[in-house]
Amino acid sequence: MLYYILRRILQMVPVIIGVTLILFMLIYMIPEDPASLILQKGATEQALANLRAKMGIDRPLHIQYLRYMGNLVRGDLGTSYRYRRPVSSILADYYPNSIRLALAAIIIEIFVGIITGIIAAVKRYSFWDTLVTVSTTLAVCVPVFWLGMIFQNIFGLRLGWLPISGMGDGSLRYYIMPAFTLASVSLAYVARITRSSMLETMSNDYITTAFAKGLSPGMVIGKHALKNAMIPVVTLVGLNLGTLMGGAVLTETVFNWPGVGRAIYHAILERDTPVVIGGTLVLVMIFLILNLIIDIVYAYLDPRIRFDRRESRV
Amino acid sequence: MYERVYKLQNAISGEPGNKYSRSSLYKDAWRRLTRNRLAIIGLSIIAALIFISLFSPFLATHDPTLRVKEDSLKPPGSQYWFGTDILGRDIYSRVIYGSRISMLVGIVAVGISLLIGLGMGAVAGYFGGFSDALIMRIADIFFAFPYILGAIAIMAVLGPGIVNIFVAIGILGWAHFARLFRSSILSIKNKEYIEAARALGASNFRIIIKHIFPNSFAPIIVFGTMNVGTAIIVEAALSFLGLGVQPPAPAWGQMLSESMRYINTAPWMMFFPGMAIVFTVLGFVLFGDGLRDAFDPRMK
Numbered sequence: 001m002l003y004y005i006l007r008r009i010l011q012m013v014p015v016i017i018g019v020t021l022i023l024f025m026l027i028y029m030i031p032e033d034p035a036s037l038i039l040q041k042g043a044t045e046q047a048l049a050n051l052r053a054k055m056g057i058d059r060p061l062h063i064q065y066l067r068y069m070g071n072l073v074r075g076d077l078g079t080s081y082r083y084r085r086p087v088s089s090i091l092a093d094y095y096p097n098s099i100r101l102a103l104a105a106i107i108i109e110i111f112v113g114i115i116t117g118i119i120a121a122v123k124r125y126s127f128w129d130t131l132v133t134v135s136t137t138l139a140v141c142v143p144v145f146w147l148g149m150i151f152q153n154i155f156g157l158r159l160g161w162l163p164i165s166g167m168g169d170g171s172l173r174y175y176i177m178p179a180f181t182l183a184s185v186s187l188a189y190v191a192r193i194t195r196s197s198m199l200e201t202m203s204n205d206y207i208t209t210a211f212a213k214g215l216s217p218g219m220v221i222g223k224h225a226l227k228n229a230m231i232p233v234v235t236l237v238g239l240n241l242g243t244l245m246g247g248a249v250l251t252e253t254v255f256n257w258p259g260v261g262r263a264i265y266h267a268i269l270e271r272d273t274p275v276v277i278g279g280t281l282v283l284v285m286i287f288l289i290l291n292l293i294i295d296i297v298y299a300y301l302d303p304r305i306r307f308d309r310r311e312s313r314v
Numbered sequence: 315m316y317e318r319v320y321k322l323q324n325a326i327s328g329e330p331g332n333k334y335s336r337s338s339l340y341k342d343a344w345r346r347l348t349r350n351r352l353a354i355i356g357l358s359i360i361a362a363l364i365f366i367s368l369f370s371p372f373l374a375t376h377d378p379t380l381r382v383k384e385d386s387l388k389p390p391g392s393q394y395w396f397g398t399d400i401l402g403r404d405i406y407s408r409v410i411y412g413s414r415i416s417m418l419v420g421i422v423a424v425g426i427s428l429l430i431g432l433g434m435g436a437v438a439g440y441f442g443g444f445s446d447a448l449i450m451r452i453a454d455i456f457f458a459f460p461y462i463l464g465a466i467a468i469m470a471v472l473g474p475g476i477v478n479i480f481v482a483i484g485i486l487g488w489a490h491f492a493r494l495f496r497s498s499i500l501s502i503k504n505k506e507y508i509e510a511a512r513a514l515g516a517s518n519f520r521i522i523i524k525h526i527f528p529n530s531f532a533p534i535i536v537f538g539t540m541n542v543g544t545a546i547i548v549e550a551a552l553s554f555l556g557l558g559v560q561p562p563a564p565a566w567g568q569m570l571s572e573s574m575r576y577i578n579t580a581p582w583m584m585f586f587p588g589m590a591i592v593f594t595v596l597g598f599v600l601f602g603d604g605l606r607d608a609f610d611p612r613m614k
Contacts, residue, residue, distance in 0.1 A: 018455030141595035146588035246462030276470040
């Protein structure tokens with residue numbers, strides 16, 4: 001197991017290098033001169049040159065990349081054009097809120113998704129099954145930000161059940177709408193795959209045996225079927241994290257949630273590119289780390305994963 | 315939902331008329347597709363959208379960018395079918411014209427992904443070895459990049475505009491096509507008919523284009539169709555964030571962004587563009603699902 005975890009972490013290294021390289025190239029491609037954006041309009045040529053030297057943007061590309069990586073390792077994401085502050089200090093206040101919202105969404109996605117999937121599978125071809133199939137098909141087609149606005153209109157304004165936006169005092173009520181919105185697309189996929197995975201598992205001989213020896217349906221489904229049906233679901237949850245991180249920008253914007261996503265949105269409006277790129281990097285990193293955790297859970301649930309790979313690689 | 319039963323009936327009743335007629339993968343698939351009600355609904359939605367985007371000037375009732383100050387925030391009615399926005403522009407006409415941007419982005423961006431992906435996938439799958447390893451590692455990096463985040467980062471640097479959207483969405487989507495095409499090449503490149511072609515002196519390029527491509531087309535067209543829906547949602551998201559087509563051009567995502575402050579006072583502002591996106595994406599998803607079932611009836 002330890003071997004597997006280590007190998008998985010090492011596999012992340014080229015991906016991280018690739019991702020940072022792409023983002024670095026994007027920063028490099030910014031047409032404006034960062035120095036003149038940071039300094040005031042009337043800055044002298046000498047002051048601009050000094051700042052360029054200080055920022056290292058007069059050096060060759062590969063040196064700049066190494067410097068950029070060195071800064072990243074130390075948690076330096078560059079300087080905001082707009083606020084003339086380090087990007088990291090701008091984002092530092094926000095990322096815990098993004099992680100909290102993402103975790104809330106993952107919990108909803110897993111629990112609600114699995115339960116609806118099981119109901120649809122067990123009561124196959126019933127009204128509930130149809131409802132789940134139709135609503136999961138629709139959920140994939142609905143843009144998350146629009147869904148969020150619909151929720152705000154219905155549950156926030158018309159019914160007045162939940163706060164419309166913001167994080168307020170951070171109590172659970174503020175999480176419900178944004179977390180459901182963020183989870184919507186992934187939830188639909190989880191419900192669908194749980195349904196088909198359960199149907200497949202339920203047709204196995206050992207399930208028939210379990211029923212034949214007189215176990216209650218709850219026992220058969222909960223003890224025998226569910227555990228084996230969960231493996232593709234866990235993979236899917238991992239794959240969907242990307243959607244979740246992308247959705248975070250939109251959801252946080254709609255719900256005015258004080259997270260990295262909203263910071264990215266404001267930076268877009270203010271043409272503050274370093275904050276956009278830095279925020280993107282933070283979200284990609286959150287995504288990679290959550291992905292790693294899910295992979296480890298996956299290997300724990302299904303021992304075949306960690307043994308299979310090792311044998312085939314050696 | 316009742317597809318299984320339906321398919322079973324098909325299998326039992328058979329298709330007597332076709333017993334002696336020539337049939338091919340594509341003929342069979344077409345027959346299955348036309349019998350799939352959901353796929354036909356999807357296809358109708360797509361056809362309707364193409365019609366709407368081609369004939370927008372005839373279908374629109376107003377100039378989509380015309381501002382009528384005294385008609386600001388009018389609810390839907392006989393003059394303005396879908397109501398008006400804060401600047402007094404007709405939402406119905408804007409939704410109609412908005413279809414042009416969405417369809418264009420969906421088709422062009424996926425076309426770019428497809429071209430890059432097929433090229434990369436062909437090299438990786440056909441030649442293998444180092445080029446395969448390199449291309450697939452690059453693809454891994456693109457997989458690690460959440461689609462919308464990547465698009466946001468690229469658009470933030472390139473600046474807003476429709477051509478940049480083509481580039482951003484097109485560049486980000488190639489990895490899936492490459493992986494798909496590579497795996498179908500791997501599964502057929504050692505088949506006898508490829509060997510036969512090579513024995514007859516066909517060049518690599520000819521083998522890929524003439525023999526491998528037609529035989530691995532099915533999964534690519536299925537994925538491509540579904541991807542058009544994804545591209546349309548991403549474009550809407552970019553426009554929503556202010557990174558898409560610039561105002562006053564009517565893009566659905568941007569209309570939703572404008573409606574954010576009027577959720578309470580003018581809910582029609584957000585309702586109609588949102589429904590337009592949902593229907594469009596639904597069309598491509600249903601048709602893509604139908605195509606998948608048609609090409610490979612064992613699945614699902």
